[in-house]
Amino acid sequence: MSFDVPTDRRYTESHEWIAPTDGTYRVGITDFAQDELGDIVFVELPAEGTDLDEGEEYGVVESIKAVSDVYVPVSGTVAAVNEALTDAPELINDDPYGDGWLIELENVDEAAVEELLDADAYEEQTE
Amino acid sequence: MSPKRPPLAAVHEAAGARTTEFGGWEMPVQFDSIRAEHAAVRESAGIFDVSHMGEVYVDGPDAAELMDRLTTNDVASLEPGGAQYACILREDGVILDDTVVYDLPAQSGYLFVPNAGHNEQMTARWREAAAEHGLDVTVTDSTDDRGMVAVQGPEAIDRVEEVAADPIADVPRFGARRSEIDGVDALVARTGYTGEDGVEIVFDAEESEAVWAAFDDVRSCGLGARDTLRLEAGLLLSGQDFHPADEPRTPVEAGLGFAVDESGEFVGSDALERLRSEGTEEKLVGIELRERGVPRHGCPVVVDGDEVGRVTSGTMSPTLDLPIALAYVDTEHAEESTPVSVEIRGEGREATITDQRFLQRRRSN
Numbered sequence: 001m002s003f004d005v006p007t008d009r010r011y012t013e014s015h016e017w018i019a020p021t022d023g024t025y026r027v028g029i030t031d032f033a034q035d036e037l038g039d040i041v042f043v044e045l046p047a048e049g050t051d052l053d054e055g056e057e058y059g060v061v062e063s064i065k066a067v068s069d070v071y072v073p074v075s076g077t078v079a080a081v082n083e084a085l086t087d088a089p090e091l092i093n094d095d096p097y098g099d100g101w102l103i104e105l106e107n108v109d110e111a112a113v114e115e116l117l118d119a120d121a122y123e124e125q126t127e
Numbered sequence: 128m129s130p131k132r133p134p135l136a137a138v139h140e141a142a143g144a145r146t147t148e149f150g151g152w153e154m155p156v157q158f159d160s161i162r163a164e165h166a167a168v169r170e171s172a173g174i175f176d177v178s179h180m181g182e183v184y185v186d187g188p189d190a191a192e193l194m195d196r197l198t199t200n201d202v203a204s205l206e207p208g209g210a211q212y213a214c215i216l217r218e219d220g221v222i223l224d225d226t227v228v229y230d231l232p233a234q235s236g237y238l239f240v241p242n243a244g245h246n247e248q249m250t251a252r253w254r255e256a257a258a259e260h261g262l263d264v265t266v267t268d269s270t271d272d273r274g275m276v277a278v279q280g281p282e283a284i285d286r287v288e289e290v291a292a293d294p295i296a297d298v299p300r301f302g303a304r305r306s307e308i309d310g311v312d313a314l315v316a317r318t319g320y321t322g323e324d325g326v327e328i329v330f331d332a333e334e335s336e337a338v339w340a341a342f343d344d345v346r347s348c349g350l351g352a353r354d355t356l357r358l359e360a361g362l363l364l365s366g367q368d369f370h371p372a373d374e375p376r377t378p379v380e381a382g383l384g385f386a387v388d389e390s391g392e393f394v395g396s397d398a399l400e401r402l403r404s405e406g407t408e409e410k411l412v413g414i415e416l417r418e419r420g421v422p423r424h425g426c427p428v429v430v431d432g433d434e435v436g437r438v439t440s441g442t443m444s445p446t447l448d449l450p451i452a453l454a455y456v457d458t459e460h461a462e463e464s465t466p467v468s469v470e471i472r473g474e475g476r477e478a479t480i481t482d483q484r485f486l487q488r489r490r491s492n
Contacts (some may be wrong), residue, residue, distance in 0.1 A: 038351070039162040041443035042450075044472075060472070064161045064422045065351050084333060086419065099211050 003031040003126060006097055010073070010113055011122035017097065018073045018105075018113055025108050029061065029070060029092065029099040032126045037063040040089045045081040045103055052076060052105070054112065060104065061092065074112040076105030085111070133178035134274050134335035142347060150243025150366070152179035155349040158299050164352035172280035174347035176339070181246030182273040182329060186236030189262035194237050197256055198228055199378060199395070201388035208232035210301045210318055212386050215241075215249065216395030220377040220402060222369045224249060225386070227318055233305045237312070238329070242365040246270040253489045255392075274335035275341035278342060279325030279356075287326055290341040291315065294461060295326065309341035320353065322360025322486050355442050358451065361413060366422060368411070368439045368453055377402055380455065382411045382483065409436065410461040413483035414469060416450035418476040422469050428454050429468040429475060435460045438469065444485060450476075451485050 005011070009019035015033035020027050034040065042062040052058050052072040059070045081103050085091060092100035117125065130153040133139075144155035155176060158164065167173040185194060194202040200213035207230050208247045224245050229238040241249040250268040257264045276286055287295050292307035295315055303316035303368050313330040330338055346421070354364070363369060363383070369376040377395075379402045387399060416467045417424060422441030427434045436456030452469065459469065463482060468475035482488050 038157060039160055039445075043419075062443075064355060064445070065156065067421070067423070106437055 003035065003124045004097070005031070005119045005126075006103070009097070010116035010118060012071070012073045012116060014071050014124060015126075016071060016073050016104040019097075019114065020113075021104065024075065024104040024106050025074075025113065026101045027073060027103050027105060028096055030122070030126075031041055031096050033068075034093050034096045034100070037061060037066055039064045040092045043085045043089045043092070045085070046078050048078050048080060050078045052078065061089075061102075070102065072105070073116055074105070074107040074108055078103050080104040081108040131179075133176055134332045135176050135178065135339055138336060138339060139176065139347075144347070144349060146432070147350060149350055150179055150245070152206075152243055154179050155347075157349040157351045158347045161349070161351035161355060162445050164346060164348040165355050167346040168280045168323055168348060168352065169446050170269060170281070170357055171323070172278060172282040172286050172345050173352065174339070174345045175277040175348050175353055176485060177275045177277050177278070177327065178273075178332070178335065178418050179243035180275055181243070181249065181268070182239035182275070183239050183241060183246055183250055183253065183266055183268045184236055184267040184269055186267075187262075187264035191265050191331055192230060193253060193257055193260075193262050193264050194239070194258070195391065196393055197253060198226065198239070199387045199391070199393055199399075200228065201391055202230075202237070205230035207301050210303055210316055212301075214267070214378050214383055214386050215252075216378070216393070216399075218395060218398065220379070220395045220398030221371055221375040222378060222381065222383075223371050225363065225365055225369075225383070227316075229303050229314070229316060231314070232303055240275075245365075256336045272332050273329055274332045275329050275340065276338060276342070277319050277321075277325060277327045278322040278345060279319045279323045281324060283325035286342065286345050287315065287328075300324075305322065306340050311336070311341075313339050320360075320362055321356040322362070325358075332392065355445055358440055358442050358453065359444050359446055359486040361452070361453070361485060361487070363411075364440060374439060376411075376455070377407070379403055380407045380409055388409065406458065408458060409455045410458050411439075411483060412436075412454055412456055412461050413481040413485055414438070414452040414454050414467065414478050415485070416452075416469060416476050416478045416479050419450065420469075420471045420476045421450055422452040422471060422476075422478075427470045428456050428478075429470055430465075431461050435467070447485060447489060453483055456480070
């Protein structure tokens, strides 16, 4: 099965993506990750203003069958959380790179983002 | 030891199913989406491969006596073509397994269906008891020679009738009939584990692909949907809601009194009689969360800061769109409508004790 891996963002080995958006960075889980988890029914996310270190566990995504921690790709401060997921966690299944984003980060080191996997490298990893 | 593969393993693989190890078997957990499979069974029909369930045949002049001795229900009251749900207990009343007992139609003897991976242990138990009491019976573990599928949902009976040689709609709930499914000789029983109408079909394992193919227009469902469906119906899962070592429970605590013949004498009946008169410290209840979150096995149930019980099964109910759970709680907190808190990852979520038959209760409101 092939999964969608857009080239406009960076990835981690633990199946998170990060993409620049209007001065902040959006973070979410990949198409591969949402497919592995199956029907997502609940999301637990940090409060705005929380400082996170690279690789830190910042939330939980639960599907009917499994619970999965999510890890922040780079250090930063939570600027926003996707409130729409409270009532519609299935947005992550439907649109993992768009409406199904999880948090926005500020105070991010751009160079740290550039060091993450690009689309080709991530795709190789999931093959 | 690598898990057993059901006769339909290659068919499931070709369909892109994801599998999981369950009771020593590698079974499909989902074909597409658990939510979609769950909805199909609630709204139309779905088919499950349940070949991991055991099939043990008991025949001979003393078959009824042995069944009555080893199961909690009144086997002697069954007529050929009848079935009943029952528990299998230890001497102290603890549930070893739950099962459906069929008084076979059009042939002598009984079939009972132990849970996945329990067939060998139950067969040995039956044989030992027969020897101990000098009973004339033959006990045959046919688990590897039989295939089993469940077709469940409001349209299930119509779907089965399209491919069966005989009418099925007149078979009563917990009744069984011998028929042919697309030419394959089968036992068609109006039983199931989803809270819906439907049948379970038992046949020669070699005919598995033919039977499965006869329902190619019915949505294939995996163990994931089977779990959410049974939980909404308030049905217990062996090994999770009761387990002789990890979760030793009696039918009295587990709310399975309906499966117990109170006048019967069977292994564990003395212990149950004592428990019925003395009462139990804990009781199985349903719990509905008032806040979002998914209760899972082991989550503490708390009242005023004190742990009063633990969740044994929990999920986000796809039909009710509510987090639901089964839990054993102290009897004094087991009354319906009692407010409790369920701790998920250390954080309390507001919840209410309810009747465990979540779906039935909602439908009757």
